[in-house]
Amino acid sequence: MRKVTNLFWIILMLLSCGLKVTAQHTQYAMGIVFRETPFADIRGTKKMEKHDVDNKKHFELDYDEKGRLVECRYMLNGKLVPFSDRFVRAPKIKIDYQENEEIRTFYNEFGHRTLVSGDVYEARFALNGKGERTGLTFHNIAGNIIENDFGIAKYAWETLSNGNVMEWRYNTKDELVRNRPEFQYFVTLFSYNAHGLLAQMTNLGTEGKTPTPDEANVITTKVRYNAHGQLTEWSNYDRDGRLTRGMTNIAKIAYIPSDFFSEQEATFIDEDNEPQLTNWGVHKVVYRFDEHGNEVERTFRNTEDGSANSNSGIGIIKTTYGVDGRFLAARSFFDKEGNLIGLGANKINEYKTQFDSKGRPVRGSYHNLEGKMVNGSGGYAIEENHYDEKGRLVERSYLDANENPVNNAQIGVHRFEYRYKNGTDLEEVNTYSVNGKKAQPNWNPNH
Numbered sequence: 001m002r003k004v005t006n007l008f009w010i011i012l013m014l015l016s017c018g019l020k021v022t023a024q025h026t027q028y029a030m031g032i033v034f035r036e037t038p039f040a041d042i043r044g045t046k047k048m049e050k051h052d053v054d055n056k057k058h059f060e061l062d063y064d065e066k067g068r069l070v071e072c073r074y075m076l077n078g079k080l081v082p083f084s085d086r087f088v089r090a091p092k093i094k095i096d097y098q099e100n101e102e103i104r105t106f107y108n109e110f111g112h113r114t115l116v117s118g119d120v121y122e123a124r125f126a127l128n129g130k131g132e133r134t135g136l137t138f139h140n141i142a143g144n145i146i147e148n149d150f151g152i153a154k155y156a157w158e159t160l161s162n163g164n165v166m167e168w169r170y171n172t173k174d175e176l177v178r179n180r181p182e183f184q185y186f187v188t189l190f191s192y193n194a195h196g197l198l199a200q201m202t203n204l205g206t207e208g209k210t211p212t213p214d215e216a217n218v219i220t221t222k223v224r225y226n227a228h229g230q231l232t233e234w235s236n237y238d239r240d241g242r243l244t245r246g247m248t249n250i251a252k253i254a255y256i257p258s259d260f261f262s263e264q265e266a267t268f269i270d271e272d273n274e275p276q277l278t279n280w281g282v283h284k285v286v287y288r289f290d291e292h293g294n295e296v297e298r299t300f301r302n303t304e305d306g307s308a309n310s311n312s313g314i315g316i317i318k319t320t321y322g323v324d325g326r327f328l329a330a331r332s333f334f335d336k337e338g339n340l341i342g343l344g345a346n347k348i349n350e351y352k353t354q355f356d357s358k359g360r361p362v363r364g365s366y367h368n369l370e371g372k373m374v375n376g377s378g379g380y381a382i383e384e385n386h387y388d389e390k391g392r393l394v395e396r397s398y399l400d401a402n403e404n405p406v407n408n409a410q411i412g413v414h415r416f417e418y419r420y421k422n423g424t425d426l427e428e429v430n431t432y433s434v435n436g437k438k439a440q441p442n443w444n445p446n447h
């Protein structure tokens with residue numbers, strides 16, 4: 001009783017001194033809510049208790065005394081795990097709140113500052129007096145506004161009285177740009193459901209006034225979820241509200257969520273609500289996971305739910321991981337009968353990772369059916385990582401099958417050089433072509 005009384009007086013004294021009694025907390029979740037815009041909060045799905053997630057890949061979301069997210073981490077057994085998706089671009093994101101501004105910084109799986117979405121070092125959100133996000137700019141290490149890998153430098157938002165959000169996106173020339181590759185929404189209206197989850201997106205074209213069809217005649221995209229907030233459906237509609245195929249030739253995707261981050265199944269549906277094949281030749285993708293939530297097998301199905309090969313001949317993809325489950329160790333390709341297959345001109349069958357004595361990936365390489373090292377589709381066979389004595393990634397480079405320096409053909413550079421300050425912050429990142437001269441990576445080849 002005395003301890004309770006003492007605690008009461010301590011709290012009362014703090015309040016009388018004008019100090020806040022914080023209600024900071026950490027939330028544990030298996031996934032992140034689907035987000036088609038950085039306006040939306042980073043929120044967890046399939047929330048868990050701490051004791052249920054330690055041996056599974058999961059997200060840890062830290063909140064401050066005002067209920068604001070201040071850090072998001074993707075973890076396994078107390079360690080950061082590699083992660084990047086469309087809008088959560090790093091395994092660890094820190095959020096700092098200043099007057100009328102929200103600043104996000106990004107960290108790699110080793111806990112050091114990193115670049116994301118191309119050369120983005122910071123994302124700076126503008127806030128109005130209500131704390132609502134009204135804009136976003138991307139900045140490089142020097143602090144300059146730059147375009148991300150979608151060709152977007154700036155977002156502008158207006159929150160309407162009904163809770164809907166209007167979004168405009170611009171490049172560094174202040175030209176209006178579309179939202180992302182394989183999509184052609186310009187000014188976009190986002191509508192949310194009663195749980196604050198994205199329910200519908202409507203393309204308002206370049207004028208931003210009326211619903212406007214894109215090149216595939218899509219005007220609206222609708223999104224559905226289960227009770228845990230996990231994505232269960234994505235579907236496209238025309239002006240008359242009819243299901244229609246989008247720019248990727250898919251009308252609807254039905255998802256069965258898994259117990260982990262990724263879905264367990266993804267099924268593709270046509271405009272008549274009938275099974276359809278994708279452009280790459282499959283109707284359904286089925287995933288299998290290990291105890292940590294790592295994808296260990298991916299198989300393809302046809303419209304009759306039988307085993308299928310994709311157009312490239314793949315029927316099964318198998319993946320293994322290092323002993324602690326954090327890093328990919330090998331990925332290999334098979335046809336639907338389980339026979340080894342080779343992909344592309346060099347008949348690639350497997351990608352392998354070599355680890356150093358501390359369990360860090362130091363070399364990844366492509367191999368053909370005979371086990372010989374060969375060049376992949378990016379024109380290189382090997383990707384090497386080098387670390388300093390403090391465990392920081394200081395160099396990343398590409399080599400061909402003969403272990404000669406070569407450019408990564410997809411981004412046009414051979415080597416990344418990372419320099420740090422203050423322990424974890426980046427001072428600069430230099431990129432070089434195979435000729436030794438500095439070169440700017442092509443981060444936006446398909447947009």
